[in-house]
Amino acid sequence: MFLEDRDTFQFEWDHLGNIELGRPNLGNTTSVAIYRLMQYTLRDSAIRHTDVETAVKIFYDAGYTSGKAIYENLIQSASDVNDLISKLQNLLKTLNIGILRMEKCDLQNMAFTLTVEEDLDCSGLPMHDEAICVFDEGLIAGVLDTFTGMAFEVKEVDCWCTGERICRFEAIKVE
Ligand SMILES: [Zn+2]
Numbered sequence: 800m801f802l803e804d805r806d807t808f809q810f811e812w813d814h815l816g817n818i819e820l821g822r823p824n825l826g827n828t829t830s831v832a833i834y835r836l837m838q839y840t841l842r843d844s845a846i847r848h849t850d851v852e853t854a855v856k857i858f859y860d861a862g863y864t865s866g867k868a869i870y871e872n873l874i875q876s877a878s879d880v881n882d883l884i885s886k887l888q889n890l891l892k893t894l895n896i897g898i899l900r901m902e903k904c905d906l907q908n909m910a911f912t913l914t915v916e917e918d919l920d921c922s923g924l925p926m927h928d929e930a931i932c933v934f935d936e937g938l939i940a941g942v943l944d945t946f947t948g949m950a951f952e953v954k955e956v957d958c959w960c961t962g963e964r965i966c967r968f969e970a971i972k973v974e
Pocket of ligand 1 (some may be wrong): 918921930931932955957958959960965966967
């Protein structure tokens, strides 16, 4: 289930297990530092064993699969893109992932600019002039693609780590 070779993504929501059953005393939350410990050591390891380009692809893909799963399991339906972003905004707030806002909404060209404040992945990190929220790029693309049936490319153009103190993502429909 978890350790077979595969050519396609096989993640399913129930792979996350029954947390209520499994953690009756410790519950459903942990600390941000421990979440980041997992993410940044995994990134370190992925780069060490492959290369930066491949590691970035792995994180984008993982974010994409997560975004798809989040839409299918936690959002499920939306009347239009504004409703979708509003539902995603509530979800990210409820889950303490970040404070999402839609900064630009060009429905004619299906081009959107989204910002995330207090981002789970990067807010408070040392500055390195690198936009590092690749997982989030994939996640936003996964949510948008699954809802619209179109293909979006998402790029983080500003990040806490570039000195902006906010993450800004541009999402553009690709042909
Ligand atoms: Zn960022």
